[in-house]
Amino acid sequence: MKTYDIAVIPGDGIGKEVVPVSLKVLDTIAEIHGGLKFNYTEFPWSCDYYLEHGKMMPEDGIQTLSNFNGIFLGAIGNPNVVADHISLWGLLIKIRRSFEQSINIRPAKYFKGLRSPLVNPNDFDLIVVRENSEGEYSEVGGRIHKGEDEIAIQNAVFTKKGTERAMKYAFELALQRRGHVTSATKSNGIFHSMPFWDDVFNETKQKYSDVQTSSYHIDALAAFFVTRPEIFDVIVASNLFGDILTDIGGAIMGSIGIAPAANINLNGKYPSMFEPVHGSAPDIYGQGIANPIGQIWTAKMMLDHFREAELGKKLLDVVEDVTNDGFKTPDIGGKMSTIEVADEICSRLQKTYSLS
Missing domain, CATH: 3.40.718.10 (Isopropylmalate Dehydrogenase)
Structure with missing residues (x-):
């Protein structure tokens, strides 16, 4: 028992x-x-x-x-x-x-009996692996001054250990599914953390020759969740990006x-x-x-x-x-x-x- x-x-x-x-x-x-x-x-x-x-x-x-x-x-x-x-x-x-x-996983799929708001959901079946311990949800930062001079600083913290851990989990999961991992990034606009994210992703994928990969900037990726979610298998994302993407995942299923x-x-x-x-x-x-x-x-x-x-x-x-x-x-x-x-x-x- x-x-x-x-x-x-x-x-x-x-x-x-x-x-x-x-x-x-x-x-x-x-x-x-x-x-x-x-x-x-x-x-x-x-x-x-x-x-x-x-x-x-x-x-x-x-x-x-x-x-x-x-x-x-x-x-x-x-x-x-x-x-x-x-x-x-x-x-x-x-x-x-x-x-x-340190890992948050959230699936989204075309669900029988539920009407997706998408015209052509095409039986999408994806899962988001979200880094769950650091990133944009760090506690590093603070507020100083008062009135019109008040300043709020929020630091996004990305460690190689935490980032690589999430990516390895995503690749291992993909091996059990359809063998594809997509990275959610924004290295064209976020100067330090997202190029770092891309570097770790490129290093990690070298260890998984049997897994296909792609990388999209988060704004385009969010749009693709709506226009063609069926192309995705496993998506690995930072704490904030993963949080947002998975709410979209709930929405395209028909209900969060x-x-x-x-x-x-x-x-x-x-x-x-x-x-x-x-x-x-x-x-x-x-x-x-x-x-x-x-x-x-x-x-x-x-x-x-x-x-x-x-x-x-x-x-x-x-x-x-x-x-x-x-x-x-x-x-x-x-x-x-x-x-x-x-x-x-x-x-x-x-x-x-x-x-x-």
């Missing part, structure tokens, strides 16, 4: 609705597999927790989480009560940095509400964290209509990380079939509730396995 201890942080807003039903899907997978078990420990860390305690998580929160095999996160943020930079840096980014989750993400620790010292791309959506919280697909697809990525890729593939196949048959929440043109969509997925998983 394989047992995984999972720290569950539903967080804010619809995270508290989509996480419970996704755990039910995971339990269904474990039940029909027979040799798999998930132990969940839930933590109430959120903006509500901040309002009560003055911090997003307790002082020993990171130490507590370090004992788990994985972290399953819902959504963080409620700008009506806590500023975004406080909620993100106090929990989400704190976990990423403390646990050396179905997009998943994984924050990966590569050295095995700490747990990785799995979260959907969507936010906490406080405007619809409590109505029971939040789309659970992003969180469930995130569960699929956690299964992949635990080397249960076959289970993950079956789960995503079932999710697509359910969506294609009209079991959808209102945000993607359906009339079903969060629970009804998840229950249908569980039911079909059971039927699929009973026939296999």
Whole structure:
């Protein structure tokens, strides 16, 4: 019996609705597999927790989480009560940095049953590997002076170790897919960091003769995501560029509400964290209509990380079939509730396995 201890942080807003039903899907997978078990420990860390305690998580929160095999996160943020930079840096980014989750991966594909806003989506299937620990999201910089003389300086920090690490991950992933890596750059406008990025990419690709490569400036690459996404396989990008590209990826699928993400620790010292791309959506919280697909697809990525890729593939196949048959929440043109969509997925998983 394989047992995984999972720290569950539903967080804010619809995270508290989509996480419970996704755990039910995971339990269904474990039940029909027979040799798999998930132990969940839930933590109430959120903006509500901040309002009560003055911090997003307790002082020993990171130490507590370090004992788990994985972290399953819902959504963080409620700008009506806590500023975004406080909620993100106090929990989400704190976990990423403390646990050396240096890689963020986010897939986007033409999803059966979902109408892409693209006229010709051409069955695109891509995945963005985002450097997740430095780059434009560094903490180096500051603000000085006041009034009209105030200055804000934000330094982008790129190390060869961090940059090369992301690129190697992208090339290894491409070897498991269609064998192509695209680099997102902007070396024609950003004087130091992006030519450095290009140099490291050119060095890295020499070690992967079986992988084809291309490189696009980020503005053109963002346009190509819309006009011809089917040409891409694996894209490697800096922290900021990867963040922006993956929101476009969600948009061309037809909804950012179905997009998943994984924050990966590569050295095995700490747990990785799995979260959907969507936010906490406080405007619809409590109505029971939040789309659970992003969180469930995130569960699929956690299964992949635990080397249960076959289970993950079956789960995503079932999710697509359910969506294609009209079991959808209102945000993607359906009339079903969060629970009804998840229950249908569980039911079909059971039927699929009973026939296999």
